Amino acid sequence: MKYFIFSVLIFSLILGIPSFAQNPPKPLTPIITDISGDGGNNLILKWKHFETVPGILYEIYRSENGKDFELLSPLQLKTMTPVWETEKRNDVSNWGFYVIPQKSEDTRIINIQIVKPTPDNLDSFVSLGAEKIVRVEFEVPPAKKLAEIPNQFANGTFYQIIPDDEIAHRPQPSASTAGLFKPFGISLPVDGKVGLEVSAKNSEFEFVDKGKRIASAEGEIPALLAKYGKKIISIVTEKTRYTVKYDDFAFPDRKTEPEKKYTYKLRLYQVKKPIKKVYGESDTISIIPKNEVPFAPTKTVALLDTVSNNVVLHFAYDPSVAGLKSYFDDSIFVIYKTKIGDTLCENGTKINTINSSWKFFTIDKIELDDVFYVEVFDKSGLSAKTSLIEHTIAEFKEPPIPPNLRTVDYENDEGKKIAVRWNPPTLAVGYNIDDVIPNTKVEDISDKNLYLVHTEKGDTVMQITDTTSIPDGAQKISTLSYSIPGNQKVLKIEYNMIVNPDDDVLYPKFSLDEINKVDIDVTGEIKFDDIEDKKYTLEGWMISKTGGKLENPEARVEMTIDATYINNVPIDIPPYTYFIYRGTDAKDFSTFKFVGTVGADSREFVDGFTELPKKVLPEGEFYYFVQVLGPDGSVKTSDIMGPIAPKGNLFNWNKVAVFLATLILVIAALFFFYHAKKGKKFYIRPIAGVVHIDEALGRATEMGRPIIYVTGLGVISELATLASITILGRVAQKCAEYQNKLILPCYDPIVMIVAQETVKNAYSDEGRPDLYREENIYYIAAQQFAYAAAVSGLMIREKSAANFFIGKFFAESLILAETGASTGAIQVAGTDDMTQLPFFITACDYTIIGEELYAASAYLSDDPMQKGSLKAQDFLKLLEMIVIIGGTVAATTGLWWIVHWFQVLGE
Amino acid sequence: MFWKKQLPIIIVFLSGVIMTVQYFVPLHASEFVFDNYIKWGISIGIFAAILGYFSFIRVHIMKITKKAPNWGYSIVALAGVVLMIVAALIDGTDTNGYYMKFYLYICASINATVFSLLAFYISSAAYRAFRARSSQAVALLLAATIVMLGRVPIGDYFSFWTHWGLPSFYDMAQWILNVPNMAAKRAIALGVGLGSLLMTLKLILGIERTYLGGE
Amino acid sequence: MHLSTDPWVWIAFFFTLSIFTFLWKDNFLYKLAENVTVGIGMGFWIVLWWNQTVVGQFWTPLSTDFGSNFHLIIPAIMGLFMITRIIPKYAWMSRYALAFTIGSGAGFGLPRVIQGGVLQQLYATLLPINFTSVGLGYNLIIIIGTLSSLIYFFFSKEHKGAIGGVAKLGIWFLMIGFGATFGYTVMARLSLFIGRVLFILKDVFGMHLF
Amino acid sequence: MNFWEKLEKLDRRIIYIIITLAVVLPFFFRMGLPIKISPETKAIYDYIQNLSPTDVVFISGDYDPQVDAELTPMFEAIVRHCFERNVKIVVSNVYNPQGVGLVEPRLKKLAQEYKKVYGVDYVFLGWKYGYSLLIMGMGRDFKGTWQTDYYNTSLEDLPLTSKINNYNDIALVISLTGSGAYVAWIYYAYVQFKAKIAAGITAVMAADSYPYLQAGQLIGLLGGLRGAAEYEQLIHHPSLGSAGMEAQSWSHIAIILFIILGNLGYFMSRKKK
Structure with a gap:
């Protein structure tokens, strides 16, 4: 015992030593911001984690009384492998760059400035505290190296720039449209994109010309820094290591109450294990979140349609706060109409009260001098107003309210969804004629002095001969590459079936001049090969569940496809967007909340009540309406639909095929089980394997050598093992009859007991209980290879005449079969394990394959249930075969909708 | 007798039928049953695992105390x-x-x-x-050889006949796997599927009860 | 090539060689290694079981939200019933837990196997027979192969006449299928040995292999 | 004893030596044979290639040390690909607790290599009891089913997993297994929840998985060391899988020669009789 305690002590000492040596890192104190306009329920903690600080995990703690801290959340850190770099670029001692440290607001982080003094002003810089930079690091150095000099955290992002002239002068790939080159006398055989090779931009050349340096990221072009520079983790002078790379961490605490004092602290772990913990803690910091006045949508725009004199308000927030919208606790907008002079927004007449989640609001029939303002109220009753919103004149082409707009209870759900649906089912089709093998041609045009110029509106091409007047960012074009049409074309039809479940659409069918094709898996694309240079007529339909075609004109496509040249006609979908709102009171607009948006490529919006917690069902009745937004900013609002209440459904109709199959299975099984139980004799064909078993036994008798029977590695509950036991009964019977020695080495003790019983009974039934030897049925080991080795040894020792391997086998099958084969015994194997069957088939004289094993067992067994079960399986197999034949005929003749009955996907 | 034999069979039957029906019913109550059944199943399993540890330790302690070989x-x-x-x-x-x-x-x-x-x-x-004991075994070994050669890079290296547009070992192996092998394995899978379904039914109906152990 | 300096690699190397001695014959080293792995494997599992499942799936939900999770205690007790199997007199108590898991497992499995194992497999077999595309009538071979193999496993009719012929065709398909498995299995077994050789060459002897 | 009989009685140790040489020697004498990419492998590669950095791939290492040599190269190749593409990964061992010890160190190593952040770029869930129950539970309530990750951090607290509710938030499930675990993934995740499933399986199982592949229940398949090697070629990072392919080539040739010689001996000695 004392040795044990001693060794445990030694062991824990070894594990404990590193924890004494380590200096726990102290994390920086976080900065806490209270989000305005949120009701005082949110705080955001921000802090910096410098890369050279070792740590694996931050924990954020909060306290309400300043003493008892509770853990809010752990945040994992990325832990880099430390590397001590000795590359050439790390050593910058002769570059002549200096760093000047300066104080900053935060005492733990300083500001630094990088300078390259001239011999004249070097002394004055040194007197300012400038230190010579000897090394820069791009990886985190190991702890031992870090400890050599003090570590100082510094603000700013720094790069080491070693520009590669080669890159700047190498042509870069780019692309443009062919049309841009027409004015310069270059005619191209294609319409679309052409590949270009362009030179670097002027700014790039300038950047490169400045040479190698250490630069602050401020005032540099980020793209160029990324291309030619490498971000620095730490700048090292002889005295100090300045770590400049850090990660910004932010953690929102969304569960605060206003006017309550909260204290926070951070804990940074270096090691966190059940027994050993090493960590440092930050200083604490306190804050009292406040419930402020909400933000008003100050950037709201009013668009006036001069025809109808309607105004549409597009609500919008100031960009500086728009991102925080999800934190706001605003609840309603009150919209006022007033006249231009009312600059204080006090004398307006109230038009309506709406929910603050609305995106648009339409005001009918205004007078031209009407102006508006919006007052927003939060949940605690505080309010704020926008300034006056004047309208701007717009010309509206009002979007249509889709036909047959309706709400329905979503099918096959638990009662948490309502669908808003509309018509008509539409088949939208585009196409693409392409070369099978395009030939690419490259043309050198550098002598034309063409430049690619990037503007806000897109790229243009300019011809510039005077090299001094090249605009900034222009790139000289050196080569053009484009594809010359080959002589083989392919037609790709792209389509979009814009339907909702009510339309019962399965898949589309297309015919291109009498060639019919369906896309049963609805991939959105159909290909026609071997396209000739001519005009084709394409017809398209959508096929419904009953095999019919949808009748309405939108659901049918007839178009001419011009395959004489390479072209692309995209799918045309109208540019409308649908905004869906849900409310609880048809008369009160403030109850209607925005729930989601879909484009015009949908005919359905499914409202899943996502704001409710999981597993909570919505209660009560709901109303819906839809706002349709047109591309010009016009908005059309639908009538209010409803009321509707989501209902749970009793049966999932998507699974009807599975249900029918289950029914057939249960009925067939019950039928055969019932008849089996009543004693009906079912016919089972003779199994070839059984004949071979007798043959093998016969030979063993001739030779007068023993028989080895292996039941495999399965446990008793396995089907294969049970079948093996049944067959063992037959073998044992014959053995008793022929007076053979039967040896059974067992893998599982329970199987052994059952086997003993079976053999004993068989011998008794044959009237030879005297021949039964229990010691021949024995347990070996429950270890796979040890068992296999033992049985192999047995086969060689006993020189068995016949070996039976029947049951569940794994990788040991080949060891058994090999040894048996080498002793020259007759071997009969049988297993349902498909991966072991090949070894038995090649190494044994006869093999019972897969299900034959069960059949053989049923054939030999007295249990009527086994036969009944086999019979039921046969019946179902027959059905499967009928389905395969029928379905193949249907598929071959194009009746895909019949095949579709068998397609069952998930929920 | 009821407590030891019938009740477990009734539990099997009820839980089997409930879970089968649950699959087709999207109602909230049905989802509730599903979610909690999963939690329950997991909790039972967690503690049932102790049995495994216990018997492991028992076997070895028995061996030591009995000084077994x-x-x-x-x-x-x-x-x-x-x-x-x-x-x-x-x-x-x-x-x-x-x-x-x-x-x-x-x-x-x-x-x-x-x-x-x-x-x-x-x-x-x-x-x-x-051994190629029969013509069928010849087919098996031949298919095996092609797959073996088709799955290693050297198979293609040896397939000099690809110059004449004939399929290489790789192509042949892919074809064997995707066509005849797939067909045979599909038939087996369909059979195995039916077999396991009938086994499941026998369990639910209480015809198959070896899992209850002896007695 | 430089020898590994990691003592763990050498421990692994020692045990690897110990196992290979089994090729010569069963011996002390092999048995030792086998039992070491049995013990460590079990210990690994026990820790994992405690750490992740008992704490993670049982204790955490109960301790953080007892109100909505208290019912988990019932199945936990049922799970403990399972242990009665080692006391023959009370072994029957374990049947409730068994019955529950087996019954619900069967109920879970039934419709899903019908869908995934039967219907989806059937659906994938319903292929059009055409000789136009690159398939060269492969679909026909697939359908004939599937049907004939199914007929081979059909036990209600004797394999005579037409059915016998089709079943015979089926067995050829099955043999090709088993051949594919065979070929792949050879590869699998060799991969395992290659894995060990790679360990010895790369990790122990520090050879640069790729 | 004639030649053929002698051949039949050849000592097995000679065979062992030949096969050892066929495996070891190719590491020293390389031929540099190219590896063709099969469509099954390409399908997985293309799928991951087209994912965006917000997508999550769920990898389940359902294997044990016995098949480590075949599946770890696959695991590493897939993780490398995801990390390179910035795709997020959640790794677990649903079907095999032993997999935890194989997957965790490799995942950590790769994460360090690619400088990935735990909880943001990847999460390791480990093993929990449940098997098929776990797979089904994930379809309804991902976080509720797992509760915590391997390091006992609540999944709510990890930025990556806090956004995963069910299979809709998972772009692809990859089951790496030496058993039939991938079929369970099909039955319980694909059938009910339409999760996309891919399988990386040992060569022993590979031939049997083609029906699932053809039925579209699997989007792709990595079969054995060959599959791993193909994937390594696709991501241009030859490693354990590719290194083994030449050894695989020569040892296959050796086995085929064994079969031919063995059968020759068998027929010759039978003819004599």
């Missing part, structure tokens, strides 16, 4: 268990801890090596046992 190895096995628990307690279960190292470098290495012995057994069996 090779009982010394049982001490080794039990020491392994204790070692792992102590390592996890002191050092945690992270990558760099002793717990993970013990597993990766000792247990995993040994297990991987034990199974790598099969490479030797299969080569010995290839030489001594895999």
Whole structure:
């Protein structure tokens, strides 16, 4: 015992030593911001984690009384492998760059400035505290190296720039449209994109010309820094290591109450294990979140349609706060109409009260001098107003309210969804004629002095001969590459079936001049090969569940496809967007909340009540309406639909095929089980394997050598093992009859007991209980290879005449079969394990394959249930075969909708 | 008798039928049953696992106390268990801890090596046992050879006939796998599917009750 | 090539060689290694079981939100019933837990196997027979192969006449299928040995292999 | 004893030595043979290639040390690909607790190599009891089913997993297994929840998985060391899988020669009789 305690002590000492040596890192104190306009329920903690600080995990703690801290959340850190770099670029001692440290607001982080003094002003810089930079690091150095000099955290992002002239002068790939080159006398055989090779931009050349340096990221072009520079983790002078790379961490605490004092602290772990913990803690910091006045949508725009004199308000927030919208606790907008002079927004007449989640609001029939303002109220009753919103004149082409707009209870759900649906089912089709093998041609045009110029509106091409007047960012074009049409074309039809479940659409069918094709898996694309240079007529339909075609004109496509040249006609979908709102009171607009948006490529919006917690069902009745937004900013609002209440459904109709199959299975099984139980004799064909078993036994008798029977590695509950036991009964019977020695080495003790019983009974039934030897049925080991080795040894020792391997086998099958084969015994194997069957088939004289094993067992067994079960399986197999034949005929003749009955996907 | 025999069978029947019906019913109540059934099933399993540990420890302690043949190895096995628990307690279960190292470098290495012995057994069996005893076995070995050559890069290296547009070993292997092999395996899968379905039904209906153990 | 300096690699190397001695014959080293791995494997599992499942799936939900999770105690007790199997007199108590898991497992499985194992497999077999595309009538071979193999496993009719012929065709398909498995299995077994050789060459002897 | 009989009685140790040489020697004498990419492998590669950095791939290492040699190269190749593409990964061992010890160190190593952040770029869930129950539970309530990750951090607290509710938030499930675990993934995740499933399986199982592949229940398949090697070629990072392919080539040739010689001996000695 004392040795044990001693060794445990030694062991824990070894594990404990590193924890004494380590200096726990102290994390920086976080900065806490209270989000305005949120009701005082949110705080955001921000802090910096410098890369050279070792740590694996931050924990954020909060306290309400300043003493008892509770853990809010752990945040994992990325832990880099430390590397001590000795590359050439790390050593910058002769570059002549200096760093000047300066104080900053935060005492733990300083500001630094990088300078390259001239011999004249070097002394004055040194007197300012400038230190010579000897090394820069791009990886985190190991702890031992870090400890050599003090570590100082510094603000700013720094790069080491070693520009590669080669890159700047190498042509870069780019692309443009062919049309841009027409004015310069270059005619191209294609319409679309052409590949270009362009030179670097002027700014790039300038950047490169400045040479190698250490630069602050401020005032540099980020793209160029990324291309030619490498971000620095730490700048090292002889005295100090300045770590400049850090990660910004932010953690929102969304569960605060206003006017309550909260204290926070951070804990940074270096090691966190059940027994050993090493960590440092930050200083604490306190804050009292406040419930402020909400933000008003100050950037709201009013668009006036001069025809109808309607105004549409597009609500919008100031960009500086728009991102925080999800934190706001605003609840309603009150919209006022007033006249231009009312600059204080006090004398307006109230038009309506709406929910603050609305995106648009339409005001009918205004007078031209009407102006508006919006007052927003939060949940605690505080309010704020926008300034006056004047309208701007717009010309509206009002979007249509889709036909047959309706709400329905979503099918096959638990009662948490309502669908808003509309018509008509539409088949939208585009196409693409392409070369099978395009030939690419490259043309050198550098002598034309063409430049690619990037503007806000897109790229243009300019011809510039005077090299001094090249605009900034222009790139000289050196080569053009484009594809010359080959002589083989392919037609790709792209389509979009814009339907909702009510339309019962399965898949589309297309015919291109009498060639019919369906896309049963609805991939959105159909290909026609071997396209000739001519005009084709394409017809398209959508096929419904009953095999019919949808009748309405939108659901049918007839178009001419011009395959004489390479072209692309995209799918045309109208540019409308649908905004869906849900409310609880048809008369009160403030109850209607925005729930989601879909484009015009949908005919359905499914409202899943996502704001409710999981597993909570919505209660009560709901109303819906839809706002349709047109591309010009016009908005059309639908009538209010409803009321509707989501209902749970009793049966999932998507699974009807599975249900029918289950029914057939249960009925067939019950039928055969019932008849089996009543004693009906079912016919089972003779199994070839059984004949071979007798043959093998016969030979063993001739030779007068023993028989080895292996039941495999399965446990008793396995089907294969049970079948093996049944067959063992037959073998044992014959053995008793022929007076053979039967040896059974067992893998599982329970199987052994059952086997003993079976053999004993068989011998008794044959009237030879005297021949039964229990010691021949024995347990070996429950270890796979040890068992296999033992049985192999047995086969060689006993020189068995016949070996039976029947049951569940794994990788040991080949060891058994090999040894048996080498002793020259007759071997009969049988297993349902498909991966072991090949070894038995090649190494044994006869093999019972897969299900034959069960059949053989049923054939030999007295249990009527086994036969009944086999019979039921046969019946179902027959059905499967009928389905395969029928379905193949249907598929071959194009009746895909019949095949579709068998397609069952998930929920 | 009822408590020991009938009731378990009734429980099997009810839980089987409820779970089958649940699949087709999207109602909230049905989802509730589903969610909680999963939690319950997991909780039962967690504690049922103790049985496994218990019988493991019992077997080895029995061997040691009875001084059964090779009982010394049982001490080794039990020491392994204790070692792992102590390592996890002191050092945690992270990558760099002793717990993970013990597993990766000792247990995993040994297990991987034990199974790598099969490479030797299969080569010995290839030489001594895999015989083309019948025309069907010839088909099997031929398909096997093509797949073996088609799955290694050297198969294509040897396929000089590809110059004349004939399929290489790789192409032949892909064809065998995707066409005849797929067809045969599909038939087996369909059969196995039916077999397991009938087994399931027999369990639910209480016809198959070997799982209840003896008596 | 430089030898590994990691003692763990050498421990693994020692045990690897110990196992390979089994090729010569069963011996002390092999048995030792086998039992070490049995013990460590079990210990690994026990720790994992405690750490992740008992704490993670049972204790955490109960301790953080007892109100909505208290019912988990019932199945936990049922799970503990399972242990009665080692006391023959009370072994029957374990049947409730068994019955529950087996019954619900069967109920879970039934419709899903019908869908995934039967209907989806059937659906994938319903292929059009055409000789136009690159398939060269492969679909026909697939359908004939599937049907004939199914007929081979059909036990209600004797394999005579037409059915016998089709079943015969089926067995050829099955043999090709088993051949594919065979070929792949050879590869699998060799991969395991290659894995160990790679360990020895790369990790132990520090050879640069790729 | 004539030649053929002698051949039949050849000592097995000679065979062992030949196969050892066929495996070891190719590491020293390379031929540099190219590896063709099969469509099954390409399908997985293309799928991951087209994912965006917000997508999550769920990898389940359902294997044990016995098949480590075949599946770890696959695991590493897939993780490398995801990390390179910035795709997020959640790794677990649903079907095999032993997999924890194999997957965790490799995942950590790769994460360090690619400088990935735990909880943001990847999460390791480990093993929990449940098997098929776990797979089904994930379809309804991902976080509720797992509760915590391997390091006992609540999944709510990890930025990556806090956004995962069910299979809709998972772009692809990859089951790496030496058993039939991938079929369970099909039955319980694909059938009910339409999760996309891919399988990386040992060569032993590979031939049997083609029906699932053809039925579209699997989007792709990595079969054995060959599959791993193909994937390594696709991501241009040859490693354990590719290194083994030449050894695989020569040892296959050796096995085929064994079969031919063995059968020759068998027929010759039978003819004599």
